Amino acid sequence: MGDKANAHSGAAGRAPTADRPADIRNVVLVGHSGSGKTTLVEALALTAGAVNRAGRVEDGGTISDHDEIEHRQQRSVQLSLVPLEWDGYKINLLDTPGYADFVGELRAGLRAADAALFVVSAAQEADAVAGSTRMVWEECAAVGMPRAIVVTHLDTARTDFAALTGVCGEIFGGDDPDAVLPLYLPVLGPEAPDGHAPVTGLVGLLSERIFDYSSGVRQEVAPDDGQKALIAEARGRLIEGIIAESEDETLMDRYLGGEEIDVKTLIDDLEKAVARGTFHPVLAAAPATEGGKQGLGTLELLELVTRGFPTPLEREAPAVTTPDGVPRPPLTCDPEGPLVAEVVKTASDPYVGRISLVRVFSGTLRPDETVHVSGHGLADRGHEDHDVDERVGALTSPFGKQQRPLGRCVAGDLACVAKLGRAETGDTLSSKDDPLLMEPWTMPDPLLPLAIEAHSKADEDRLSQGLARLVAEDPTMRLEQNQDTRQVVLWCLGEAHREVALERLRNRYGVQVDAVPHKVPLRETFAGPSAGRGRHVKQSGGHGQFAICEIDVEPLPPGSGVEFVDKVVGGAVPRQFIPSVEKGVRAQAARGVAAGYPLVDVRVTLRDGKAHSVDSSDAAFQTAGALALREAAAEASIQLLEPVDEVQVLVPDEYVGPVMSDLSGRRGRVVGTDQAGPGRTVVRAEVPEIEIDRYAVDLRSVSHGTGRFDRTYARHEAMPPHLADKIREQAEKGS
Structure with missing residues (x-):
């Protein structure tokens, strides 16, 4: 690579199109927040002619037009698609957020792409490379996705390209660091007074040519003798790394025997190894200098993408079934095949309405046709399953905030679809005559709760609609209507994710909400046996009220609930009023007897009582039953029970x-540890739920962004007395 002329074709003012899957490259950009992904996309767009030097397209839009929340937060919070056209190929660049809270957008980008560019900043510490970025690398490795690494911010003082590529080899190469090697080395210009030497070009290790970008346009020159000496060692290691991955088993013996391997053979083997996902080249890139038309390394990167990265034809599509689960034959990336597309992102536009970004895996999607929407098995997160027909609106290709019309979208390509009112992220679009459902990708489990209340009555009326639109756009968010605490809870991935959710509700959907403290569903129970007498006697002229009942209460084993036993003899409480007593007891148990939490795990025995032939009634005995339970609680020691979760932490x-x-x-209570692959351990523990309300945030700090956890409810246990006393005091103050 690197021997190609400066051939490129601009796409300014029109949407790049492709008629064949072989002419498409889908590439996701992955990297830590601040690594320079968006700047790199802009530099590639400039080199491809999609934008002018000011970053603008012909019709006035810009590639940097972001969501209004991104402007305010100064960071990417959503997946964005930037399609380019270069040298006869359509390149779909999928720019993902680098912040861990928006890993759902990253997973969507991985689903839509066929290869990944890992963007690493030379200005960041090695820890930043080794954290969340390494976890994504391992995800890509697990599915065999081809990967390359791009080093940015080489203009930062005291950067060491050789040292950084060594770190990348150790972190990403694992047992085989020679599978992660640079294709080019930076060429340094004259040293400045502060001792910093700018990067002016690249030297191709295979071609042994210098690519000088100092003029703003790549120029190819021969290296001098000093540069040749610099190249030799790195070139030898690269050649050995490529040959080690070659399918030609004789190549290594020939090379070690002193034979000079033809550069074309090496490049062919390199491209095949990259496409297989067994070799991961390291490149360098930087934006164009003032007045320049080509950013450093951008042509080399475009060459790698078009020649080394696989086409959609080489990717195995996700498994498909009928909507009722009957397996179907594997899909092939054929524009003439059955239509199967997937919604990888859902967004709302104030003028157009809902816009769905789709990846077509089979067939051809056209405007104004009717498709079947199937999906998607996330009912537990507030997303209803879909099985409906919908009419596709316009097909467009995004570029910043611009939407350019498309006539069709063939297998392997991506496009935006307008006015799919029911489709959500993760749903499958297929032929209405042959509905299909794609196997869903793994969604991260949101574990940070956000309890919200409508700010006013008017907001209360709009809240449910706003929440429905919010979760339709973001399948990593879970909506819960907690019946125990009577709270509306949005479960998020982190604090930044939570802030974006609040801002979207307030500014995009016009719903003013207040964040309130999240309540953990506590319970109450009796620590020992007790007894109570409920007396409800009123005479106020006319028809009176008369009911007296006496009960015994005893604790039961955990999980027993509330058990009611009738042991009345001699008709002291008429048979028709015994269900009334039970109803009153159970109603009071649901309201709680000490701090306002439901009473559980007790047996209530009705043993005696009195009635009046005229004044006794159903309502009177319900009241007497509730009073009896409250009196029994006043005479007993009441324990507060807190939920305990089984927690598994992978670090x-x-x-x-x-x-x-x-x-x-x-x-x-740590109950054990298990190995979970090389260098990874699962820590198993039982932890009170009230103690891990913010664990999604805190674990990130403890593990430097490398830890993940999941939690499942185990049981309720007695809360320590000093904590229970605080809860009771708070309840008394609030009453």
């Missing part, structure tokens, strides 16, 4: 100690 081995210590500080 690199070096963070096992800090994680276990942190869990112990949360009143957790």
Whole structure:
């Protein structure tokens, strides 16, 4: 690579199109927040002629037109598609957020892409490379996705390209660091007074040519003798790395025997190894200098994408079934095949309405045709399953905030679809005559709760619609209507995710909401046996009220609920009023007897009472039953029960100690550890739910962004007395 002329074709003012899957490249950009992904996309767009030097397209839009929330937060919060046309190929660049809270957008980008560019900043510490970015690398490795690495911010003082590529080899190469090697080395210009030497070009290790970008346009020159010496060692290691991945088993012996391997053979083997996902080249890139038309390394990167990355034809499509689960034959990326597309992102436009970004895996999607929408098995997150026909609106290709019309979208390509009112992220679009459902991709589980209330009565009326639109756009968000605490809870991935949710509700959907403290569903129970007498006697002229009942209460084993037993003899309480007593007892148990939490795990025995032939009634005995339970509670010791979760934390081995210590500080009981692959451990613990309300945020800090956890409810246990007393005091103040 690197021997190609400066051939490119601009796409300014019109939407790039492709008629064949072989002419499409779908590439997702992955990297830590601040690594320079969006700047790199802009530099590639400039080199491809999609934008002018000011970053504008012919019709006035810009590639940098972001969501209004991104402007305010100064960071990417959503997946964006930038289609380019270069040298006869359509390149779909999928720019993903680098912040961990928006990993759902990243997973959508991975689903839509066939290869990944990992963007690493030379200005960031190695820890930034080794954290969340390494986890995504492992996800890509698990599915065999081809990957390359791009180093940015080379203009930063005291950067060391060789040292950084070594770090990338250690982190991303694992047991085979020679599978992660640079294709080019930076060429430094004259040293400035501060000792910093700018990067003016690249030297191709295979071609042994210098690509000089100092004029703003790539120029190819021969290296001098000093540069040749610099190239030799790195070139030899690269050649050995490529040959090690070659399908020609004789190549290594020939090379070690002294034979000079033809550069074309090396490039062919390199491209095949990259496409297979067994070799991961490292490149460098930077925006164009003032007045320049080509950013440093952008042509080399476009060459790698078009020649080394696979086409959609080479990707195995996700499995498909009928909507009722009957397996169907594997899909092929054929524009003439059955239509199967997937919604990878859903957004709202104030003028157009809902816009769905779709990846077509089979067939051809056309405007104004009727498709079947199937999906998507996320009912537990507030997303209803779909099985409906909908009419496709216009097909467009996005570029910043611009939407350019498309006549069709063939298999392997991506497009935006307008006015799909029911389709949500993760849903499948297929022929209405042959409905299909794609196997869903893995969604991260949101574990940070956000309890909200409508700010006013008017907002209360709009809240349900706003929440429905919010979760339709973001399948990583879970909506819960908690019956125990009577709270509306949005479960998010982190604090930034939570802030974006609030801002979208307020500014995009016009719903003013207030965040309130999240309540954990506590319970109450009797610590020992007790007895109570409920007397409800009123005479106020006319028809009176008369009911007296006496009960015994005793604790039961956990999980028993509330058990009611009738042991009345001699008709002291008439048979028709015994259900009334039980109803009153159960109603009071649901309201609680000490701090306002439901009473559980008790047996209430009705043993005696009195009635009046005229004044006794159903309502009177319900009231007497409730009074009896409250009196029994006043004479007894009431325990507060808190929910305990089984927690599994997956972390690199070096963070096992800090994680276990942190869990112990949360009143957790570590019950074991298990190996989860090379260098990874699962820590299993039981932790009170009230102690891990913010664990989604805190684990990130403890594990430097490398930890993940899941939690499942285990049981309710007695809360320590000093904590229970605080809860009761708060309840008394609030009453």
